[in-house]
Amino acid sequence: MSFYHVYQELKELDLEGFLDSVTNNDVKRVLHKEVLNKEDFLKLLSPAAGENLEVLAQKAHRVTVQHFGKTIQLFDPIYISDYCVNHCTYCSFNVTNQFKRQQLTMEGIEREAKKIAGTGIKHVLILTGESRRHSSMSYMKDTVAVLRKYFESISIEINPLETEEYKELKEVGVDGVTVYQEVYNEDIYQDFHVKGPKRNYRYRLDTPERGCLAGLRSVNIGALLGLDNWRKEVFFTGMHANYLQTKYIGTEIGVSLPRIRPNLGSFSSRSKVNDRSFVQSLMALRLFLPRSAITLSTRESPDLRDHLIPLGVTRMSAGASTEVGGYSLEVEGTNQFEISDKRSVKEICKALYEKDYQPVFKDWNQL
């Protein structure tokens, strides 16, 4: 059993017909329920629910405060290599884009770590392009050894690994893995992933499950919104999270809502996701998965991010850089995507406090 089988059953359902048939009353009934099933979740993603965003927001806010309090956990990404063997049409790091690639040395990583740690950040997410040659297991282990001196929790967002490899990284101090399916629609997946190992849809889809099997503390998934119909993509994301959380109760399953940003190259989104739809996605996920962490990156604008805080978000990056060596270098290089919220950690904290929210820097102890 794999989520692949669940996905194959779900995609046969008449999702669009169902979404269009949902009425205002259906939505209101869902909001009175405590535990939502997949039909309820779909109802929250329907056009009818889109007409009732304020009521959804009231409930999403209540549920989030109940489970997480008025707190937002802060983290930062740390990009250590942008070598990549894949050709994904929407990403700046893709193999066909010509730019000077970099891979940080351990000294470079330490410089970045010092800069980030200086802002008070205690949780980091290591990112690389997908290249097993450049992000080898030994390179990753050395990186983790350096970062452990500065941070309480370390997660990775790198090329998909085998269960045994995740176990090895767990042994040296990796707590979590983030891996986005990018797009759940299998046919469209093939269109966007033109070349490289990432073309293997099934292998990528089973990656979060391998992280769970390896016993990592947290596994974070998501779809890159803008690659296909967002209602269906968010539905598959929630169902994937639910599948994992039910099967692996010991792993904290989180979701992210990355939305397509301008990048190097000529890609432009086919299925634009406007702010209303984005907010609806966030709230539907919150109500379907009341205890799951939801991450919001600096892809979104300061104004929108501030407004999203009460609606279900629990983790945010702050003062983030999406380029290799971006925290300590003076010269600007190539970002994986364009950052919209450029505020520093201090400024984000100020914004949180102004909204009566507490920034949480440390939420785990390195053991």
Next chain:
Amino acid sequence: MKDELTIGGVTLTSRLFIGTGKFHHNNLIPAVAKSSMAEVITVAMRRVDLHSTEENIINFIPKNMILLPNTSGARTAEEAVRIARLSRAAGLGNWVKIEVIPDQKYLLPDNYETLKATESLVKEGFIVLPYMNPDLVVAKQLEEVGAAAVMPLGSPIGSNRGFRTKELVRIMIAESRVPIVVDAGIGKPSEACEAMELGADAVLVNTAIATSNDPVTMAGAFANSVRAGRVAYLSGLGETTLEARASSPLTGFLG
């Protein structure tokens, strides 16, 4: 009437324990502590950052309170033990609330791992208060290995669903030789009162206070309800009946 509670050799007059999680600003903690009149306060070790002066939650906790660091985030006995050691090494005292929660969906504790962690930490000299699923057999085992008190959940943590495990906790209260502190799930002062009326030795309330619109006032409401419940328990609650009854309907003929 003197009514004291002794845990780990410390005599307490307040039977309300409070927490430090979920507040929108840590600077609310001193006022909440004051209005709750609580003497014991729990803090998640995972959130304690001793290197940060600005964000160190410990700095907001009144110095006269008993600190009850908890092992939130631990999923095994081994992790709980390591967190407890970190806490003591950091100078946070030798009290510890064991939380071993492998279930990330409902946040239900693992009684077996909790028992193992309790046994190890008692041997290491900690005052151990384990958080658990209400289960008399495990409660007796916890008592056996030296738990200073036992903390059964009222309903799942953070759920505000109230005192749903009442029947099981009632048995634990009747049979236990160590204090029973009802922890988790208490959403309203009336529910805290209910646990106290039943004979619980204390209750721990966090979410219901921290996430209310006015945490300071709500803490005071809980303080009152816990006191009321305790006094009612000590006074002996009257029996409840559905109908008015003659005083001796069955034996009145004996004159």
